[in-house]
Amino acid sequence: MKLIIAIIQDEDAGEVISNLNKANFQVTRLATKGGFLRAGNTTLLTGVEDDKVEEAMGIIEENSKSRTQYATLPSSCGAMHGFILAPIEVNIGGATVFVVDVEQFKKF
Amino acid sequence: MKLIIAIIQDEDAGEVISNLNKANFQVTRLATKGGFLRAGNTTLLTGVEDDKVEEAMGIIEENSKSRTQYATLPSSCGAMHGFILAPIEVNIGGATVFVVDVEQFKKF
Amino acid sequence: MKLIIAIIQDEDAGEVISNLNKANFQVTRLATKGGFLRAGNTTLLTGVEDDKVEEAMGIIEENSKSRTQYATLPSSCGAMHGFILAPIEVNIGGATVFVVDVEQFKKF
Ligand code: NI
Ligand code: NI
Numbered sequence: 074m075k076l077i078i079a080i081i082q083d084e085d086a087g088e089v090i091s092n093l094n095k096a097n098f099q100v101t102r103l104a105t106k107g108g109f110l111r112a113g114n115t116t117l118l119t120g121v122e123d124d125k126v127e128e129a130m131g132i133i134e135e136n137s138k139s140r141t142q143y144a145t146l147p148s149s150c151g152a153m154h155g156f157i158l159a160p161i162e163v164n165i166g167g168a169t170v171f172v173v174d175v176e177q178f179k180k181f
Numbered sequence: 182m183k184l185i186i187a188i189i190q191d192e193d194a195g196e197v198i199s200n201l202n203k204a205n206f207q208v209t210r211l212a213t214k215g216g217f218l219r220a221g222n223t224t225l226l227t228g229v230e231d232d233k234v235e236e237a238m239g240i241i242e243e244n245s246k247s248r249t250q251y252a253t254l255p256s257s258c259g260a261m262h263g264f265i266l267a268p269i270e271v272n273i274g275g276a277t278v279f280v281v282d283v284e285q286f287k288k289f
Numbered sequence: 290m291k292l293i294i295a296i297i298q299d300e301d302a303g304e305v306i307s308n309l310n311k312a313n314f315q316v317t318r319l320a321t322k323g324g325f326l327r328a329g330n331t332t333l334l335t336g337v338e339d340d341k342v343e344e345a346m347g348i349i350e351e352n353s354k355s356r357t358q359y360a361t362l363p364s365s366c367g368a369m370h371g372f373i374l375a376p377i378e379v380n381i382g383g384a385t386v387f388v389v390d391v392e393q394f395k396k397f
């Protein structure tokens with residue numbers, strides 16, 4: 074048994090959790106204190122059998138990895154200024170994941 | 182030294198924590214993000230000496246294990262409808278507990 | 290790779306986190322549920338290379354260790370009562386720190 078501790082962006086939490094659940098992984102979501110750090114981190118805990126670690130890690134990676142998105146300002150804004158605004162690149166997502174060995178696992 | 186990470190129901194947290202404290206275990210209660218998951222999970226962290234793990238696990242089990250309760254609707258409701266409402270079974274409690282080895286433990 | 294789990298006082302969190310960050314340690318701050326426990330605990334998670342554990346532990350100790358402070362009531366209060374109030378000793382700070390081995394560490 075392993076415990077996966079995944080620190081992901083808030084905006085990715087819904088997708089990561091629902092996809093882990095679909096694959097029968099139970100997830101606990103810890104609240105992260107706002108204000109001090111990069112806003113919007115979420116810490117997930119999920120206990121997995123040794124031979125399921127790679128599957129769970131794959132689901133976390135797929136739904137949270139760092140990626141580039143193109144954002145555009147509202148077209149009304151560009152229209153107001155009389156030109157089209159070019160989309161801007163923004164980096165979103167990203168995860169830090171720890172896998173820890175579990176000596177004893179119990180469900181009561 | 183071991184670290185016990187226990188995910189329990191909110192409604193059991195008071196009893197679990199006060200009974201752990203009475204047995205001289207210090208407990209930290211982490212807030213769980215609302216909304217996404219089964220409402221009302223709490224994550225407890227407690228560091229215990231190797232030979233105290235079973236004692237702490239017993240206290241957690243005793244005060245959080247999954248159990249059936251009978252709930253009745255308010256009798257005024259039954260009276261209004263002119264019959265007695267049968268009690269309904271509800272499942273409450275339940276815990277998921279991980280024990281992890283601690284390599285170094287310090288108090289400053 | 291090790292995972293440091295540090296339970297510190299809220300009032301020390303700012304200093305501990307900013308000094309860990311200055312030394313290039315990334316920190317996640319978990320919210321602690323209010324009401325039940327000593328008010329104002331914060332749990333920090335930080336993943337560190339094996340040979341950086343002592344450095345990180347030193348920063349945590351330096352910025353959170355239990356210490357005595359002298360507090361005085363507002364002088365207006367003493368003045369009102371016609372005497373000088375002696376400063377009182379208060380204990381602040383204090384940390385409980387666990388170091389756990391990490392089997393797998395990934396950044397996505
Ligand atoms: Ni504009
Ligand atoms: Ni009714």
Ligand code: NI
Binds near residue numbers: 366367369370
């Ligand atoms: Ni006074």
